[in-house]
Amino acid sequence: MSIKVKNLSYTYSPKTPYEHKALEDITFTIEEGETVGIIGSTGSGKSTLVQHFNALIKLQSGDLVVNGIDLAAKKINYKELRRDIGMLFQYPEYQLFEDTVAKDVAFGPKNFGYKKEEIDLLVKEAITLVGLDYEEVKDKSPFELSGGEKRRVAIAGVIASRPKVLVLDEPTAGLDPVGKREILELIHKLKSAYVKTVIMISHNMDEIAEFTDRVIVLNDKYLIHSTTPDNLFRDENALNGTGLRYPHVVRIQNLLRENGLDINLEKFTVDSLINEIEKEVFKKDN
Amino acid sequence: MARDLTLGQYYPVESFVHKLDPRVKFIIMTMYIVGVFLVKHMYGFIVVAAFAILSTLISRVPILSVLKSLKGILFIVIFTAILNVFFHKEGRVYFTIGKLLVTEGGVFFAVKMALRLILLVLGTTLLTYTTTPMALTDGLERLMTPLSWIKIPVHDIAIIMSISLRFIPILMEEVQKIMKAQRARGAEFDKGGLIKRAKALLPILIPLFISAFRRADELALALDARCYNATPNRTRYKKLKFTYRDLIALLSGISYIVLIVAINHRFWIPDLIYSIPFV
Numbered sequence: 312m313s314i315k316v317k318n319l320s321y322t323y324s325p326k327t328p329y330e331h332k333a334l335e336d337i338t339f340t341i342e343e344g345e346t347v348g349i350i351g352s353t354g355s356g357k358s359t360l361v362q363h364f365n366a367l368i369k370l371q372s373g374d375l376v377v378n379g380i381d382l383a384a385k386k387i388n389y390k391e392l393r394r395d396i397g398m399l400f401q402y403p404e405y406q407l408f409e410d411t412v413a414k415d416v417a418f419g420p421k422n423f424g425y426k427k428e429e430i431d432l433l434v435k436e437a438i439t440l441v442g443l444d445y446e447e448v449k450d451k452s453p454f455e456l457s458g459g460e461k462r463r464v465a466i467a468g469v470i471a472s473r474p475k476v477l478v479l480d481e482p483t484a485g486l487d488p489v490g491k492r493e494i495l496e497l498i499h500k501l502k503s504a505y506v507k508t509v510i511m512i513s514h515n516m517d518e519i520a521e522f523t524d525r526v527i528v529l530n531d532k533y534l535i536h537s538t539t540p541d542n543l544f545r546d547e548n549a550l551n552g553t554g555l556r557y558p559h560v561v562r563i564q565n566l567l568r569e570n571g572l573d574i575n576l577e578k579f580t581v582d583s584l585i586n587e588i589e590k591e592v593f594k595k596d597n
Numbered sequence: 598m599a600r601d602l603t604l605g606q607y608y609p610v611e612s613f614v615h616k617l618d619p620r621v622k623f624i625i626m627t628m629y630i631v632g633v634f635l636v637k638h639m640y641g642f643i644v645v646a647a648f649a650i651l652s653t654l655i656s657r658v659p660i661l662s663v664l665k666s667l668k669g670i671l672f673i674v675i676f677t678a679i680l681n682v683f684f685h686k687e688g689r690v691y692f693t694i695g696k697l698l699v700t701e702g703g704v705f706f707a708v709k710m711a712l713r714l715i716l717l718v719l720g721t722t723l724l725t726y727t728t729t730p731m732a733l734t735d736g737l738e739r740l741m742t743p744l745s746w747i748k749i750p751v752h753d754i755a756i757i758m759s760i761s762l763r764f765i766p767i768l769m770e771e772v773q774k775i776m777k778a779q780r781a782r783g784a785e786f787d788k789g790g791l792i793k794r795a796k797a798l799l800p801i802l803i804p805l806f807i808s809a810f811r812r813a814d815e816l817a818l819a820l821d822a823r824c825y826n827a828t829p830n831r832t833r834y835k836k837l838k839f840t841y842r843d844l845i846a847l848l849s850g851i852s853y854i855v856l857i858v859a860i861n862h863r864f865w866i867p868d869l870i871y872s873i874p875f876v
Contacts, residue, residue, distance in 0.1 A: 328608065328609055367780060390783060393780070393781055398778075400774065405804055405807070405808055406778040406779065418779075418800065419783055422783025454807070
């Protein structure tokens, strides 16, 4: 289960006045088991790139092999591909449509041809996994739920088909800080227990620094970095010209360093930052 | 993408036609349509077609993309042509199919009606290709101003029109987004019979309606928050100006109508050309 991208380019509305190049000569590989973050400023081609993975956008030029399926081929088994690559779009709660939560979550598994008994189990499992009480919500209308709950239902709707890869396009956009944290922890939980590979688009560098193993940086249709968050955020010039900012913890660390507090974060998390500061401050006191 | 929408899409190039005052374009469009329905003779049709083709060439919109707008009406054109061929009986009989007669007059009538439909759509498409929705409603509002003297809420109508036009691309984009999301969950929209396809639309339509109402609510709030009440004496950001270009366009529109009426009534036109058989 890997995603191999080679020399991929994509142009919107080619040969019209609206022609717009979205991706240019992109090459990288995502291996099974990775949690990959994709970052880049608005319009850098992130969403266009990930929508290639389950053939929502047709390959124009270059090679793309997903889970052994060659997307340049004439005949593609879309059902299998889209079952294996679960995709959660931005503001997924706006895509709910059924009259009950259970039915909405069952939409994917039903389309992918799971059997009736299997579907009931999958739905129950998915709703429980996203942290909702199955018995309580299953007969509710999705539109009665709160924003965060709706988003959980939408996530359940994707993972109920048991994808091998989960692609998330800004999963925390528009949520309050607590809601953001909960969704991220949910994704982390899913990654360790349910899906093998997670690919996440985000504007929030702190999320990327904390939750991913590798970061792919797009800048104006080109891939400029594919490296660990550690390498990326320790390199002070890596994000020059991209319009992206470093994670808050990194910026705080750098500021403290400039002002004479010699700390070096092992992990880019708030807890790690607090620990380091405490260590240094107590060392000075003694 | 919503950008692929062909019918009635603004085509952004600079040209004589693009720069015309929208009011003038509306007037010329009206003249053009009147012309399309006035013409009787085949020579008249040549004038109408020439007018449409010349305007397209001047507008620098590729003829092909204007022709694409005909795809949508192809069925209606063929359908009406077939009906006209069979139900208009006049002149020499070409052949019969059972009780149905195919006559010379019927064939001409069918061809003329088909040409009328095609020319009608070509001309009106050019208007939306060369005028932004905002300019369109602005022009329409100014042209309808006299109606406000008899208490018709012209400005309200104009603002409703411009809002609806403004929301078409937004909703199209929304449809694309929802379709992608549902396809990612295994939905298929192009498989199965009519009923299955209609049912497959539900997962798009319901979220679309919900979002349309949400947007309408938000827009109404935003208008209210800025004390918008559609008063008639608002000032304008873009003032419409009547220039020499508009004069030239209007004059050519007038000569177009005069020419068609002249051909219809055989004024000034040598009798000779009417003796050519296909007229």
